[in-house]
Amino acid sequence: MSRQNSGRGRGLLPLLAYFSVVFLGVALLLAWLFGRFDATMALANALSIISTLLAIIVTAVFGFFYAFGGTGKTRIWWIIAWVVAVVLIIVFYSLGL
Numbered sequence: 001m002s003r004q005n006s007g008r009g010r011g012l013l014p015l016l017a018y019f020s021v022v023f024l025g026v027a028l029l030l031a032w033l034f035g036r037f038d039a040t041m042a043l044a045n046a047l048s049i050i051s052t053l054l055a056i057i058v059t060a061v062f063g064f065f066y067a068f069g070g071t072g073k074t075r076i077w078w079i080i081a082w083v084v085a086v087v088l089i090i091v092f093y094s095l096g097l
Helices: 012-033 038-068 075-095
Strands: none
Touching: 012 038, 038 075
């Protein structure tokens, strides 16, 4: 008996992407349902921050593999652009901009 989709979509990054989407969905649902209560809004904000961080991490790692997987002279420019973008994300996210 053969298994369909064996090995596809498995691993840490797809799992983090999945949790990022789920946390964001739950945060939006909690904010919509219980927006008047401070404790629920704090939980919704925490889930939103976690999902945003997970989304940034997953996107940065996938971008890393794309940039470092290239060949030729243009590869260095993909790597430089990736490094600059990651630094900007870290700086602006930590400053709250």
